[in-house]
Amino acid sequence: MAKTDMALEDELVMIRQMVEAALPLWPVPAGAEVSLLNIAENMTWLVEAGAFRAVLRVHRPGYHTRTGIGQELAWSQALARDAGIDTPAVIAGVNGALVQEAPVPGVEAGRDAGRYMVMFEFAPGRQPGPDDDLVAPFRSLGAIAARTHIHARGWQSAEPLERLVWDEAAVFGPGATWGDWRAGPNVTPEIREVLEKAEQMIRLRLAAWGKGQARYGLIHGDMRLTNLLIDGSRTVLIDFDDSGLGWYLYDFAAAVSFMEDHPQVPALRAAWVAGYRDIAPLSEEEEREIDTFVMLRRMALLAWIGSHIEAPEPQAMAPHFAEGTARLGRAWLARLARG
Known part of the structure; x- marks a missing residue:
């Protein structure tokens, strides 16, 4: 707000x-x-x-x-x-x-x-909910993301960009766009310990991933359910307010915002990847790295809730969001440890 x-x-x-x-x-x-x-x-x-x-x-x-x-x-x-x-x-x-x-x-x-x-x-359509059958919309969303990324590589602003940057500094740096995740509601010492480890791993993986032109550029940055309107077979993408420079895979992470632990997310991920590949290449390496960006986004959202707690949506999510973030972090770190 x-x-x-x-x-x-x-x-x-x-x-x-x-x-x-x-x-x-x-x-x-x-x-x-x-x-x-x-x-x-x-x-x-x-x-x-x-x-x-x-x-x-x-x-x-x-x-x-x-x-x-x-x-x-x-x-x-x-x-x-x-x-x-x-x-x-x-x-x-x-x-x-x-x-x-x-x-x-x-x-x-x-x-x-x-x-x-x-x-x-005004655009007709309805916003989908996390409990809807979202497989078909997410395949469409994957294709939409691919087309936006292809277009972004060839699009030039008339002036130097004055847009947000969604990189590790924007989430974890001293001037983080949405604040420090540690200040989020209900971040207990135990949760903080887990998320400190997750942050360290995210930083390491992003540094290795790099910001090459094939991986990083202009993105929508907020392709979550509230920014989609479904009208029959048509999917309308709204609200480019958070568009800026970031990793292309961040657009999937944003798509599952606030529902990262929902049971259908694995199916949505597979559908998004398939839709993306209908339009543009997406390597196995890129597909494997998606979870890094899901964790990056989730920790950014924890900070967002803390810095926007006066608004109704953050208030509703505040009681359990930190605990859920730590649970996701533990599972992600365990998967990485298993290789």
């Missing part, structure tokens, strides 16, 4: 007022109503007026620059245009700009005084 000094309830009231006042920045019919869809890094709002429906994303302050948001939109729209990726179109403002900005009512000048906003066309 947005990081401010305000309580969440007060912030929601102010952001709603800002959104309602800002609607004339876009070609939105008069009398449109807004309703909150989601709170995560950003807030997303549904905008409705008769047959008109759109989704408005209000950016967390300080997370991205205006240029960086523009680069996200440029890449996602290039993927739709050139690589056949279903992703919602951006609705330009009446001034022609894709990124708009508006002041937050009652907030004095400073970092939190204004918010960047982007409006997207």
Whole structure:
């Protein structure tokens, strides 16, 4: 969610007022109503007026620059245009700009005084759940990931990238994007001991894996279930807000976010790999290394929960997430020890 000094309830009231006042920045019919869809890094709002429906994303302050948001939109729209990726179109403002900005009512000048906003066309479909039969969607997702990676290798931003970087420093470094996993809820001394060993092993394996062009580049970074819309046989990929530089295999790890220990994950992994190979090569070595990136992502999510604990989703997962992460870590380290 947005990081401010305000309580969440007060912030929601102010952001709603800002959104309602800002609607004339876009070609939105008069009398449109807004309703909150989601709170995560950003807030997303549904905008409705008769047959008109759109989704408005209000950016967390300080997370991205205006240029960086523009680069996200440029890449996602290039993927739709050139690589056949279903992703919602951006609705330009009446001034022609894709990124708009508006002041937050009652907030004095400073970092939190204004918010960047982007409006997207409404995409039909439903978000799948972890208990759905996800094998077919994950095969589609593997193919989508392959097409995004192929496209990314040939795509160039007009300016130097101002996007996130999802490497070991972003997860484990002193300036980690989502904070220190050790500060996550319920990280007991026993859990910390296990995860310290997991972090050390992840660092070693990532250093050996390297950042060659075939393995590392521009990725979506958050292909989890909440960012997919299933509409019949069509899979729509939304929310490129976390797109940036990272390892390509991280996109599978992100796809199983918060459900890494679900019984169907092995089948989903096999389906994703098969879908990827329908489009692009994926070596046996790469397939074996996927679990390293699952652990990297899981520990990043533990930090995310701790640094976003005021939002409903992290609060719901907080009681048992550290324990589950340690259980995954023990199993992963044991598999590596067995060779």
